[in-house]
Amino acid sequence: MLRLWDRFFGRMRRKAFFAHTVTMMGGTAVAQVITLLGTLILARFYLPSHFGVFSMFAGLVSLVSVWSSFRYEIAVTLPEKDEDAAALVQFSLLIVCSVSLVTLVLVIAAGRWLLPVSRIQDLHPWLPLLPLCILQVGSYNTLYNWCLRGRRFPGIVLARTAKSLFTVLGQLIAYLVVALPGGGLICGYAIGLAAGLGPILKRSKVVIASDIRWSRMLPVASRYADFPKKAGIGAFLDTASAQIPLIVLPVIFSSHVGGSFAVADRLFRGAVDFFSVTLGQVFYQRVASLRRDHEETTSLLLKTWKLLFVFFIGPSLLMLFFGREIFLLLLGSGWSEAGEYAAILSIGFIGQLVVSPTSLGLMAFEKLNLLLGWQVLSFLTMITALLLGFFFWRQDIKSFLWFWSCKEAVIYLLYGAILYRIHQRHEESLSV
Template identity: 25%
Template sequence: MLTNRINEIKKSNYIKSILVLVSGTAFAQAIMVLVLPLLTRLYAPEDFSILAVYAAILGITSVSACLRLDIAIPIPEHDTDAANLLAISLISSASISLLAGVLVFLFPHEIARLTAQPELIHYLWLIPFGIALSSSYSALQFWATRKKRFSTIASSRMEQSISGASTQIGFGWMGYTPLGLVLGQILSSGAGIIRLGRSAFSQDQATFKSISLSEMRRLFKAYDSFPKYSTLDALANTIGIQLPIIIIASVALGSEAGCLMLAMKVLQAPLGLLGNAIAQVYLARGPSEYREGNLAEFTSKTLNGLIKSGAGPLIFAGIVAPDIFSLVFGEEWRRAGVLAAWMTPWIVLQFISSPISMVMHIVNRQRLMLGLTLWGLFLRIGSVAAAVYLDSAYVSECYALSGAFFYIVCFRVFTVQAGVGGLKYISTMKGTIPLICGWAILGITFSYIFSGLN
């Protein structure tokens, strides 16, 4: 029976695609996580606070730079249509980057003042380059996803992590702080663009000859729901995540934003390792499953795999985080471990929900997704604002809890849209609860032993 199961896995293109992406992404994420103990000793917590604000601004501006038409690239039936969507995405990326450069040049002091980070003014000029690299990489990555070149995507992610980590270590070693963190952040999100671009233009030149202004206009109109709804959706989602970090940096004393960012980096590593890989493959295969009427079953199997592979280890990590963070990163980072524990429910729910969020694009429910994300934006910012007003000492904890509540609702909406409900819910959870409980008990045991040793 085990042999038959192994043969099934070998024959499954879906599993193969995930394994290819995970293998390359695992290497990339391992590098980024393994260098963190060194980075926390080369850079002060205050440096990470500047990085947190910079990354927040970059995230907000870059996520919609392609007008979300990059997400649409795997969906059309014909490659010629997808190629024109890719061209629109890259043109939009260049335009938004140029606009950001003008704003940074004209209003640097105002931007730094709004973020309450005066030192940030020295690094604002890097924002346009970060937007261009990150958004162009996204567009080319979705083209590679469409062509099912998952090994190329995996290799590009490895290049990103190596270049980002080496830059941060090298600059930190030479004392160029926090510049090294900022440059490394840019490279870790866009350095793979050369590999993806070379792959696309060497293998798809014939397809790209179909790109024309008239076709771009036609495709823009055909997929106008993405700029209309998905752009606002992406902005609302990113602002809901990143703006509270900027608020926390401006109102909290010391290095709270830096500790929050370190906690997020560590806990979100599984999202980059497995969750993003599954999301890529889900979007590549989902449209055909939808057309064949198998989307509910496909989504249910995806959820089952996500829960079994990631939920338990994340819960374990959250339980032991306070002690492990102080041991690995230094005692001054214990606060980051405490925040990681608070964030665990949020990260677990995000890990399960985010890969299947692509169902909203597959079934063309961008308007509903926009409404959901706008509600999440007001929930998160409202929670942080209320905490600032009542007691700013707990603002980060309120932020973490609001994220968990948001993803509970997201999970329900995504599964309903995929047709997963009733008995499929039961089958999805079958066999996962004992596994999760085992990880939780293991985490409590480790935490008790570690506390006894100290």
């Protein structure tokens, strides 16, 4: 009888986990589709130079936000007691507020110094919004993990969907009322962040409205002090590798070039992020359960790569040979250069599309040092490419993009080789 009950509840738990997984994947898919369709619509109204200004602003927000709570937000799901988790949430929110305040002071102090830099003058009027957006993103990330801990999955999906939907709607409406270049996209972005934060705030009233737990806060923060030291560095390197090009390219070349690159990058990276989040989690769970069977894990890795390669090689080849025509059809007459950039970038992104969803294998085998080494390599090659672009290709964006795309292809080929070797030889490290 007891065995029957155990089987029943075991099945229910598996069904609940499957339902939660489907809910989260569905929410991610809906948010990604809204963002993709929104980009296609917005490109009919805004110029590439407007997207260049916006990419600088959004890149700065992302770059600062990754450190806005010192990465304590990802530890919110770990404490056994809800009281400790709530104290960690409050501590994270205090850090977010402090970082936002410091950013405001820096914006005020550096505003006059940045004004003479001609290629970021269009960004200058919107710098006061930077601390507000950092506050919104940092609060969202912290409370998101609180809701994740409480399994408030419908609320999380609602927040993601609202964030994407209201960003697009806000940017469309702001186009009619904001005349400054890029301002409509930036204002709509801030509106979307606020809309996404709303459902999360509603489901986090308990922790927000309660008294600050000073007696618990510092001991809990001390217990999870490794997160700023270890998780923070890798997260910053990942974010910097993706966002610094969006910030720097409009300065090196022009807002028009930066915006064309940003839109091409957004469309490719949207596919990478979607498959990394959805397929990547499934792959991680499967590898973690089979990690002592090197034949099974290696076979799973190769089958996953084969599936992704077959799935993406067709669209990538179409983009390589007909990128200009595809962008003209989807985005309009002002985006032919972006299509040419996308054609070049497709060579580098095919490696990301195939390898990135399996990158969590390094975590399954506890190879965190290798993961950090890869993040450092990616960051350094990105900085090197941008420096070469600044000194040698300031008047030749296509030569720079060919170098950039080949660089991406090579480092992801190397990443794939590392993953393959780890899946084949992981037994030695696990048995130690």
